[in-house]
Amino acid sequence: MGKKKSNRKRKVRVALKKNRGKRARRGNLTQQARTDPERIEDIAAGERISGKGDTSRYRTVIAAETEEGGLQIDVDLSTCHAGRVLSAIGQMSRVQLDDGRKLECTVRQVVRSLARDQRNAVVTGDRVLVGDVDAETGVIERVEPRHGVLSRSSRHRAHVIVSNVDQLMVVVPADDLKPVLVDRFLVSAEQGEIAAVLCINKIDLLDPVELVGWTGLYARLGYEVVLTSAETGAGISRLRQLLADRETVFAGQSGVGKSSLLNSIQPGLRLLTGEISSSTGKGRHVTRRTELIELDGGGYVVDTPGIRQLALWDLIPEEIEGFFVEFRPFVALCHFPDCSHTHEEGCAVKRAVETELIHESRYASYLRIHAGEDLV
Structure with a gap:
């Protein structure tokens, strides 16, 4: 039995300089509060700032180590609201609180600093605690421990595509099925402990008999395989069954029909769709951000931008x-x-x-x- 990590709280020194392009300002906090009140608002009670040299800036926070080896910031739960991230771009996130309200939220700087080995501190699907809530906005104070993560490597950092899902729908086109990409997605799903389904779309473009070899291969390995066509409606009812009461991320290259399938599954979504480029033969990026969408029949789906390559992260x-x-x-x-x-x-x-x-x-x-x- 593995050794259980302690969740005892401890003080942690967090370096903030990597999130600052400018040198730290000199002078006392009183003077800075008059000219830059937002900085003072970012210093919660019980935390302190110190600076040594021109570029160092540190904060001491209280945090507990999670089972995954990360750090969870100690926050005042009485002033925070729990919610889930519907979409995230840069430092702005769309969050739905547990009471149903939807807010545009920024991310507390100390949260970003604790995620220095990741491309984004907050991602679609995250469970978060939100403070400073008003009618339309809030501030993400903490990201709760993740499970069911789909990620890849991006410039030697973790690019978490989505978190807290339990199923990966690998969408590939019937007329250009790339086993090497399928296998990378399946490995990523196994690594993230997510169930995987292989969706071979656009079967109207060829005779499905030509796919027997591939469908048989992955079915024998224990993966669910579904043949679909957003054009003719083939396989859509089966796809709805697979999505019911699950939290599923749709992933694949650009132009494979992810958004078209979702529009067929739930008419009224009106997700933007695109065509294959005639000059490159590759799909054009139409979906610009990863978005969590609730299904009328129960469950959630995550529509993602096309992925042209999948470099696996944290894999030895x-x-x-x-x-x-x-x-x-x-x-x-x-x-x-x-x-x-x-x-x-x-x-x-x-x-x-x-x-x-x-x-x-x-x-x-x-x-x-x-x-x-x-x-x-």
């Missing part, structure tokens, strides 16, 4: 094998306990590929991910 080579479900029976049979399944003699995984117990396309995806190749 030694653990990749565990995210390929068909590898698991063979790993223990390898001659070397630390076998990488790439070049070693006596590798049971390689032998399973040779005897077609593991599909060669899946093994090719494993090799690319293991080698750290980002492009798909």
Whole structure:
């Protein structure tokens, strides 16, 4: 049994300089309050500011360590309202409070500072605590621990696409199915402990018989596979069943029909849709932000911008094998306990590929991910 992390509160020194483009101002707080009152409002009771040198700026806050190893800021719960982030762009988030109100919220600077290894401190799907609430606005004081996370690597930082979901809908076009991208999404789902469904869309563009090989492959691995067409309505009723009472993120490349499918599932959403570029053959970005949408039939869906490449975040080579479900029976049979399944003699995984117990396309995806190749 793993060691349980302590949630005992402790003082934490938070460096704020990385969120400041300018040097720290000199002078006392009284003078600064007259010229910059917003800065004083950002200093909650029980916190203090100190500066050493021209560019350092630190805050001491009370925080507890979460089970994931992060820090959770101690806030006054009596002055905060719980809610969920519907969408987030930059430092602005649209939050729906538990009482139904929807607010435009900024993010407290100390919250952003504690998320320095992430591209965004607040993402769509987050459960948050909001303070300074009025009729239309608020300030996000804390992000609650996440589960069900879909993320990728972006410039050596974590880009969390969405949090607190329980299902990933991988949408791919029937006429341009890319197994290597599908496999990366499935690995990301396994890593985030999210159930995955493969949605092959635009089946009106070819004979579905041509897809039997791919549908059979992923179905045998235990993944739900659904064939759809927003144009003809094929598979839409089955898709509605899969989404009912679930929290599902739709993901895939631009132009695969994610927004069109959602418009078919729930007429009236009127999500913008786009066409494939005739010059590049790639989809144009129409969905500009990740958005959490409530379904009339129960459940939520998250519409996301198209992803042209998926570089996996926080994934070490030694653990990749565990995210390929068909590898698991063979790993223990390898001659070397630390076998990488790439070049070693006596590798049971390689032998399973040779005897077609593991599909060669899946093994090719494993090799690319293991080698750290980002492009798909």
